[in-house]
Amino acid sequence: xKLSFSQADEKFREEVAQWLNDNLVEEFAQLKFxxxxxxxxxxxxxxxxxxxxxxxGGWIGIAWPKEYGxxxxxxxxxxxxxxxxxxxxxxxxxxxxxxxxxxxxxxxFGSEAQKQRYLPGIISGNDLxxxxxxxxxxxxxxxxxxxxxxxxxxxxxxxxxxQKVWTSLAHESDYIFVIARTDPGSKGHKGLGFFLLxxxxxxxxxRGIKQLTxxxxxxxxxxxxxxxxxxDIVGKPGEGWSVAMGLLGFERGASTxxxxxxxxxELNELIVAAKNNGTHKDPMIRQRxxxxxxxxxxxxxxxxxxxxxxxxxxxxxKEALIxxxxxxxxxxxxxxxxxxxxxxxxxxxxxxxYELTRMQALYLFVRxxxxxxxxxxxxxxxxxxxxxxxxxxxxxxx
Amino acid sequence: xxxxxxxxxxxxxxxxxxxxxxxxxxxxxxxxxxSEHGFDDNVWQQLxxxxxxxxxxxxxxxxxxxxxxxxxxxxxxxxxxxxxxSPFFSTVCLGAxxxxxAGSEAQKQQYLPQICExxxxxxxxxxxxxxxxxxxxxxxxxxxxDNEYVLNGVYRYVPDGHxxxxxxxxxxNADTSEQSGISLFVIDANAKGVTREYLPTMDQxxxxxxxxxxxxxxxxxxxxxxxxxxxxxxxxxxxxATIATAAEQVxxxxxxxxxxxxxxxxxxxxxxxxxxxxxxxxxxxxxxxxTEVGRSAVYYAACVAQEFFDGGSLSGELGxxxxxxxSYCSDGYFKNAGDAIQLHGGVGFTWEYDVHLxxxxxxxSQVFLGNGAYHRDRIANILLD
Numbered sequence: 013x014k015l016s017f018s019q020a021d022e023k024f025r026e027e028v029a030q031w032l033n034d035n036l037v038e039e040f041a042q043l044k045f046x047x048x049x050x051x052x053x054x055x056x057x058x059x060x061x062x063x064x065x066x067x068x069g070g071w072i073g074i075a076w077p078k079e080y081g082x083x084x085x086x087x088x089x090x091x092x093x094x095x096x097x098x099x100x101x102x103x104x105x106x107x108x109x110x111x112x113x114x115x116x117x118x119x120x121f122g123s124e125a126q127k128q129r130y131l132p133g134i135i136s137g138n139d140l141x142x143x144x145x146x147x148x149x150x151x152x153x154x155x156x157x158x159x160x161x162x163x164x165x166x167x168x169x170x171x172x173x174x175q176k177v178w179t180s181l182a183h184e185s186d187y188i189f190v191i192a193r194t195d196p197g198s199k200g201h202k203g204l205g206f207f208l209l210x211x212x213x214x215x216x217x218x219r220g221i222k223q224l225t226x227x228x229x230x231x232x233x234x235x236x237x238x239x240x241x242x243x244d245i246v247g248k249p250g251e252g253w254s255v256a257m258g259l260l261g262f263e264r265g266a267s268t269x270x271x272x273x274x275x276x277x278e279l280n281e282l283i284v285a286a287k288n289n290g291t292h293k294d295p296m297i298r299q300r301x302x303x304x305x306x307x308x309x310x311x312x313x314x315x316x317x318x319x320x321x322x323x324x325x326x327x328x329x330k331e332a333l334i335x336x337x338x339x340x341x342x343x344x345x346x347x348x349x350x351x352x353x354x355x356x357x358x359x360x361x362x363x364x365x366y367e368l369t370r371m372q373a374l375y376l377f378v379r380x381x382x383x384x385x386x387x388x389x390x391x392x393x394x395x396x397x398x399x400x401x402x403x404x405x406x407x408x409x410x
Numbered sequence: 411x412x413x414x415x416x417x418x419x420x421x422x423x424x425x426x427x428x429x430x431x432x433x434x435x436x437x438x439x440x441x442x443x444x445s446e447h448g449f450d451d452n453v454w455q456q457l458x459x460x461x462x463x464x465x466x467x468x469x470x471x472x473x474x475x476x477x478x479x480x481x482x483x484x485x486x487x488x489x490x491x492x493x494x495x496s497p498f499f500s501t502v503c504l505g506a507x508x509x510x511x512a513g514s515e516a517q518k519q520q521y522l523p524q525i526c527e528x529x530x531x532x533x534x535x536x537x538x539x540x541x542x543x544x545x546x547x548x549x550x551x552x553x554x555x556d557n558e559y560v561l562n563g564v565y566r567y568v569p570d571g572h573x574x575x576x577x578x579x580x581x582x583n584a585d586t587s588e589q590s591g592i593s594l595f596v597i598d599a600n601a602k603g604v605t606r607e608y609l610p611t612m613d614q615x616x617x618x619x620x621x622x623x624x625x626x627x628x629x630x631x632x633x634x635x636x637x638x639x640x641x642x643x644x645x646x647x648x649x650x651a652t653i654a655t656a657a658e659q660v661x662x663x664x665x666x667x668x669x670x671x672x673x674x675x676x677x678x679x680x681x682x683x684x685x686x687x688x689x690x691x692x693x694x695x696x697x698x699x700x701t702e703v704g705r706s707a708v709y710y711a712a713c714v715a716q717e718f719f720d721g722g723s724l725s726g727e728l729g730x731x732x733x734x735x736x737s738y739c740s741d742g743y744f745k746n747a748g749d750a751i752q753l754h755g756g757v758g759f760t761w762e763y764d765v766h767l768x769x770x771x772x773x774x775s776q777v778f779l780g781n782g783a784y785h786r787d788r789i790a791n792i793l794l795d
Contacts, residue, residue, distance in 0.1 A: 013419065013480045015713045015724060017411050088411050283793060292794040302786035305793055306734045310703050313413075313710035320414040331706060334699040389692070396691035399698050400671050403686035 015316075017088055025092045031069050032100040040065065040103075047104030048274050050377030051370075052229040056106065056184050060140070063107045067137035073111055080119055080127065081135040087319045091269050098273025106184060110134040110141035112267060114189060114208075117259045121206075121246050130187070130208065142211075144176040144190035144233060145256070152390050155201040155253065159235060161192035163242075163249075170207060170240040172215070175232060178384065182218045182231035185211050190235070191256050194249035204252030208244040215239060225376045226366035268315045268335065275308055275339075278346060278374055285371070286353045300349050307342045314338070333399045337391040340381040347378035413709070415484070423484045429461060430492035436764050442495035443614035443767075447573060449496045457496065458528025464502050465526040467719070468510070472518055473526035479650075479719060483657040483712035487705075490661030493767055495615050497531045500570040503654035504647070505532025508578040510719070511650070512594050512634040512643040521576060521596065531573065534651070535565040535621055536580035536644065543648075543780040545589040545641050550623055552581035552593055559595065559633065561603075561626045567778070571619025572608045574599050578634070579623070580644055589641040594634040601626055613774035615767060646718070649732040652779045653711040656732075659739035659775050660708050663701045666743075666750035666768045670694060673754055693749050700742035704735070711735040730792060737785035740776040747772035 017025070036044060040062055047059050066072050075090050076082020085093065105111070115134050118126050133139030150156040159174025172192050182188065188209050195203030209216070215238030220228035247255045283301060286292040292301070318332045350371045351358045362369045368376065382388045396402040415423070433453045442449050458464050467482045468474025482502070489498060506525055509518055509532075524530035538549035550563025561581050571577070577599050583591035599606065603626035609618045635643045671694055674685035684690050711731040717724040724731075747769040751758035758765045776782065 013415055013709065013713055014412055015710070015717070016722065021411070091411075287794065298790035298794060299783060299786050301793060302789035303737075305789055306737055306786065309730075309734050310707045310710075310738060314703060314706040316411070316413040317706050317709065320412055330698065331702045334695075334702045337695070337699055338703055389688075392692040392695035393688070395695035395698055400667075400691075400694055402671065402675065402691050402694060403683060405686075405688065405691075 017092070021086075021088045021092060024089050025096060028071075028093050028096040029100065031071070032096060032102055035065055035069065036100055036102055043103035044101035045103075045277060047106070049104070049381075050225065050227075050229075050373040052104060052180060053227050055103070059103050059106045060137075060184070062103055063105070063137035063140075065137075066107075067135065072107065072137050073115060073135045076115060076119065076131075076135070080115070080131050091316070091319060094267055094270030095273055098270045098277070101277070106140055106181060107134065107137055108267070109143055109181070109185075110139060110187075113143060113259055114141045114187070117189075117246065117255065120258060121255050123243065123246075125243050126208065126246065133186075139187060140181065140185045141187045141189065142179050142182045142185040142233075144179060144188045144209075146178045147175055148177055152387055155204075157191055157193055157204060159190065159192040160196070161194050161205050161207060161240070161245075161249075163194075167239070168242050170205075170242065170245060172207060172209065172235045172238040172240055174235050176235070177230075177232050178221075179218075179231045179233045180229055182211070182233050183220065187211060188216075188233065189246075190240075191252045194252070198250075201253035203250055204256070205249045206246040206252040206255040207240045208246065209238055209240045213239060224379070225368060225373060268318070268339075269312065271339070272308060272312055272315065275311075275343065275346070278350075279304055279308060281370065282346070282350050282353055285350075289353070289355065289357075291353050291355065297349075297353060300352070304342070304346055304349060307338075307345075311339055311342065330399055333395050334391075336386060337388055337395065340388060340391075343381045344378045347375040351375050413713075415480075419481060419484055422481055423488065425461075426463075426485045426488040427491075429457075430488055430494055433457075434489075434492040434494040439493050439495055439615060439764075439767065446608045446617070448570065448617035454496050455528060457498070462526070464498060464506070464528065466502075468506055468522050468526055472522035474522065479653075479715035480709070480712045483653065483708060483715075486654050486657035487661040487664075487708070490658030490771075491665045493615050493662070493665075493764075493771060497533075497570045497573060499616075499651075499654065499658070500533040500574060501525060501531045503651045504534035504569065505574070505576065505578060507650045508532075508534055508594070508634070508647045509596070511647050512578075512640065513596070514634065516631070517596055517634060530575050531570065532576040532578065533568055533570050533574040534578045534580075534647065535568045535571060536648075537567055538564055539566060541566070543784060545592065545644075546587065548580045548582050548592050548644075550579065550581040551584050552595075553584065555627075557630055559593075559628050559630070561595070561597075561623045561628070563623050565621040565623075566609070566618075568619045568621050569778075570617055571599075571621050572606045572617065577604070577621070578647075580640070581623075583638050586638075591638050592641045592644060593637050594640040594644060595628055595632045596634055597626065597628055597632055601628070603627070611774065613767075613770040615771055616774055646728065648779060649728045650715055650718075652732040652736045652785075653708070653715050655775055655779055656704070656711065656735035656739040657708050659736075659743040659772070660701065660704045662768050662771055662775070663697070663704055663739070663743040663746045666746050666765065666772075667694065667697045667701055669765060669768075670697065670750045670753045673757075677755070690753060693753060697746045697749055700738075700746055704739040704742045707731075707735040707738050730789065733785035733788045736780065737782040737789070740785070741782040744772040744776050 073082035074085040078084045161170050161172050190207045191204050194205040215236050217234040219232045221230045291297045314331050465474040466477050470476040537547040553560050577597045579595050603624045605622040607620045609620050677684050714724050714727050714731040718728045750765050757763050
């Protein structure tokens, strides 16, 4: 067990920092610290150009194997890249779903044709992806998917009909991956398929959802006989759930370190606000700021443990199981602390009709953190069942 | 960077676990609890002479194994998990650490080999009647007289103070306060003028003493570090001990979780094991979260402590890492132990079940070396002033 990075890794750190310093300028300078959660609807076009810039530098898919156009970076280098990326204030990625979810899923489960067709577009920063999982009736109970997929022999295509919801960046995306029911009589996680669809077609309609922040980062996506090529089902019909679950496994990783650097930026801003208005002398506020700092520090240590593999237990990574519940709850608390630090001034909008300050956006947006990607309640079920071997809950849809 | 255990470290953990599960049974713990002495001499001797745990991180030149703080923390976590009653913490985490950090070469040569042999126990006395844990805690007064030092004062809450062979004592010059004027001495616990009195405690698994120094005279050879300028050394000793305490806390937090999961899986109400109810599962999940988060903090702090001994680049983080770990683990262990009583229901309230032993240890360790609020305050001072 040791914490220091090798000299080669430190050199890599310098390389990353230098590249960001050289490239996050001119038209991209305005993107600094923008486009993160709660701000994801901002500067979509500029951020798409930024993806292309990143691709030029070879910074997309750094964790991917070299044979698929990635860099094959070590865990340490991924940690370093994500830390430096966030430290430089580089913008929230619009390509993160393709890079972090679609790509690894296709590399693990996709056919050779699918890899050749889709991976280059992701690595070049050209193709943006979104994720079609949740439905109005399938939130926490994700396997209760109603969207249907029917194979049309005459067209040689899958036809998808139904509705997805909470699809972030759907209005900016070129492609979507969707889980849909291939076996009409099936229930729960059986009888599902995993499909890759082009968003630019008449059978797909995207409508923004106005959130309590007043902005629209999430969407509803309606499918009315949307077409999917025969070869664009990942795995076999009926295997969609295992592909979808495999994909969720890719969601945790080195990118958590980058997320934490964003949190650090928010905490730094909050500390500055406290020093400016004198609340940093309030003993209660001091305790809470210290507590936030402690939580964020440990979040980093927990990620390092997660990334170093399961040396201490062999099979089960307990520190990974608790991670979502921990960061989501921490972030929600940070939002509340921000309001208490700023005081009455926290009420005042940045502009009409409903333009929020950064701290207001933080405060309001974090209410979604403990809901999306598995609510705190679902996380606790998972921890208790998988981490502690406690009896499973009743699941009527199974 | 490799933030996971090596094969050797995993072996140390497994060995510690199997030894402690044999010698630190509920029966053994309760025997130790009931005595003023506080531990089983035979087991302690077995640990020292056969296992050599107390010599873990002491360099080989002084008879130790020369392993690291990570190895030490691995053992401490297990000791906390098994509620092991022994003078290990006082001798190693206070005594040996103080000698390593502040001792002269002669002092190290004199005392560390005896600790490694298992023939000497030690402790640290610094807190007076104020019950503080920072520099202001030191209120024993030292004066110089004819090349000798004379100490007068009262120490409270001294771990194993009534049984230790040697006391590392902090004292200050008259008319000084806070971090100025503090000196450290290594003193024979039976020296003339030293009166030691056992303090009965609510947590009976860790023993404390009240010590009075009445004109205790020591030679210049007893002085550790620079006279009247020892706070920086004492601060580091306390940070190292704080990390050690947090490690014990994580072990305890894990154990009350284990007990709770096992019990709720067995306990049947309304026709099913209560572990199947979400109200129970969700509390257990929160207990696991606190345990794992605390563990991440402790392992990181252990690495920083190791860097401190090695003169590594993270040495400067010692105080912060200690406070991060201790604040989280103190409150996490306490919450876990309280929840464990709740989820055990009526039997959790009995003397017979062991849950209350952990609940009491959680509180005593939360207070010792500064509670959660104290360590958050230390962090706030770094961030906000």
